[in-house]
Amino acid sequence: MTFLLDVKGLNVRFRTEFGLVHAVNEVSFSVSKGETLAVVGESGSGKSVTALALMRLLDRTALIDGEASFEGVNLFTMSEKEMQKIRGARIGMIFQDPMTALNPVFTVGDQIAEVVLIHRDCTKQEAKTRAIEMMGLVGIPDSRRRVDQYPHEFSGGMRQRAMIAMAIANSPSLLIADEPTTALDVTVQAQVMEVIRSVQESIGLTVMLITHDLGLVAGFADRIQVMYAGQLVETAERDRIFYETRNPYTRALLDSIPSQLGVPGTELKTIGGNPPSLLSPPPGCLFQPRCVHATEDCRMTRPELKSVGQNHLSRCLRSSDLGVLR
């Protein structure tokens, strides 16, 4: 099988006045053509930093190393100029806040057409036609009229659709969606996820969905990878993550959601404490201080990501003796 995106040994560290913050540590993963990979984690887990590093959108305080081969080229070694040809053309990206991602002084249509003009040799009229077409594709009603409207005339959900239209206007092969619905109401979230799904089917898009919401992932992802404190802790095909959980953090995360299927009013299982400081990560397993299964060994030895089943990796010293966690 060929991978569309193959990331090996990604490290992202930020220089701060207190020293280096290890935001992403030795993250390796790959995305196959056409699949939806969800990257799940809480704030500070490094999920968004991973995406921004791939797009090379981090500022100068970030030190990136590793390898990211995308359609046969390494994203980290190419020049900024070559990277500009990839951003918005081969990889599209949508962000959490559709309110700030659009420029208020240009019409929505202009902004979509602009992205087309940057990457294609075509006339303004052709670009605008493309913009209208894209707006139709993401379900903006009456796109011929709305193409000339300004962002403030769009509601939150419509703006996020416009952002998707912009991200896919050049038929990219990969779409990175960073918390695309976090700022939206739940009924609008449902619409936007439908749009991403239908676009994915109609143009054969590969999607990397970054989110904290395990509910969203349950209905949407093919494969899930869970991150904690800058590390990948578990990755597997969707149902395995939910029903054959092998990593104690994943289990704890699943347990702390007040589910609509659970018994109301009961004590929720919680993860005690807080994530470790990324400035000076403790030795041993990073989740160990909060883990109910931790032993003396976990305090000393940093676990590796190990195979625990078919395409199923988990970072836990005790994965073989703990087995499937429920």
Add this chain to the structure above:
Amino acid sequence: MSEPILRIENLVTKYPIRAGLLRRTVGHVHALNNVSIDLMPKETLGVVGESGCGKTTLGRSILRLVEPDSGRVMYGGSDVLTANSSGLRGLRKDLQIVFQDPYASLNPRLPINEIVGEPLAVHGVTKAERRARVGEILREVGLLPEHGNRYPHEFSGGQRQRIGIARALILNPSVLILDEPVSALDVSIQAQILNLLRRIQLEKQISMIFIAHDLSVVRHVSDRVAVMYLGRVVEIGDRTSLYENPKHPYTASLLSAVPLADPVTERSRKRIVLQGDVPSPAHPPSGCEFRTRCPIAQERCVTERPAMQSMEGVSVACHFPLGRDESLVSRLNR
């Protein structure tokens, strides 16, 4: 059945829309439109709705942090809305609020002792007694008395929310309003706070109004639930009936939109995706507010606003409510 501890009657809160050079009022947004809710002793009433539905305004109007335009909020035989300033100060001892943003709700320049002790200072408690009570309450919310000398920026989001809860509890209120208390927190921290609130309620027998947009959280904590849309309550009832057999098409579609963290259930679900966005509260639709997005709206919904009616233990404002064991999907397929 006992008497309600707090009785909200026909509450209306309008915000003026100002425009032009002289900021003249050109219209009003009805953030709350005739909202009536009874809060029973020791219960948790969940209030859910999407942005702009008025749920935050509801919490603030009850305490007169925004001034309602009409209606009554009856507590202990007196009306909060007509109380004079000293009467209001007395009432605020009993009615307290926890805010959403654990970063914005604590003054960054004051140490925790002073933040948590402020309610006592305002109500004239001596400094020595304040110290003791602050230490005690910090312990109750899972912090240590020594933390009192520290400043808000030294704490994580979850800990700050505990501090906000301590401030609200220190006057021993009988009603606690929680305005999105966990929506700014990560799931694992959210669970800690929800457990804390549950324990406090069991120990202190407080009545709570829990305002949130997350239906799963509301289901977890509430005994009864009110669903709001564009400034009105559209359905209110006990948790089990409301979640298992919603009567209002809005409640049904809201529930259907919530993704569940269970792939098998997710695959078998028939989801109703509502069209469009919530209309602007400045220009609400005629008739039933929900009709522009309602999949089962009819002619009558345009002209006539549905009144609240009781059925099967819940109250619902809809001309064509879903019947017992009828789902929105089955209604649509009929």
Add this chain to the structure above:
Amino acid sequence: MTDLVDVNSREGLGAESLSFGRLALRRFVRHRPAIVSLFLLILMVLAFFFAGRLSNFAFDAVDVTKRLENPSREHPFGTDEIGRDLFVRTMLGGQYSVRVALQVSLLATAIGTILGAIAGYFGRWVDTAISQMINLILIVPALIVLAVFAQRFGGSPVGLALVLSGLLWTRIARVVRGVVMQYKEQEFVLAAKAVGAKPGRIVARHILPNVVGSVLVEITLLLGTAIVLESTLSFLGLGVQPPIPTLGNLIQQSKGAIDDAPLRVLLPGFFVVFFVLFINFLGDGLRDALDPRSKRQ
């Protein structure tokens, strides 16, 4: 109880606890450009006020036998067309310029803070009235109005300070109004209201302390602006009139000598430029240190 355990194992809760003010001070001290600038500013101001006394010459002592001399041991900055000592005149000029700037910032801050706070806290028509007044002052071309008023009242240093304050208070007022409006809506102010705190307590404990930082930063910028405006007006002959020297009119008087004796123009100019530069660094440092969102510690 798990809750207690989780707090104890918390990162970031070190042994010492710092108030906001002490944290800000610590951040400020670590801001190297600001500290260096502060030191140099103090040095410069001390020189303006005391260095003149080291010389044997009075600022207005004319000695026509020693006209247009180059710098020497006797006259470190040289002399002007009528043989007055330029070192003494420059120091005194700096003194007058700094005095004007300080007077302007005191007065403008007082007016601006009061009006800005009133506009921000009470809102509605009070805000409209004050904001429109500010806008009016800001839209008229400042230099022209200043020129007119300065010619009428600005001959003396105090008069010029009054004229400049009348223009510059608007900047402080806008900042204060904005900050007050922003904090008025903050949840911690609502929280104080919710526990029954009276308006006086809310303003004193929760709003004003948060205004101080922004005002301090604005004052530094104002000092810089005041000195530049004073120099500009005096250079145009509209500000403080000779024989009282200011940095501005010193440059004006020597401008003809730019080819023969450039130092005579450059020296007072140098003081203006560096004063403003250091003041701006100081302002930067204060801003970084006082920003409540600042993550730097």
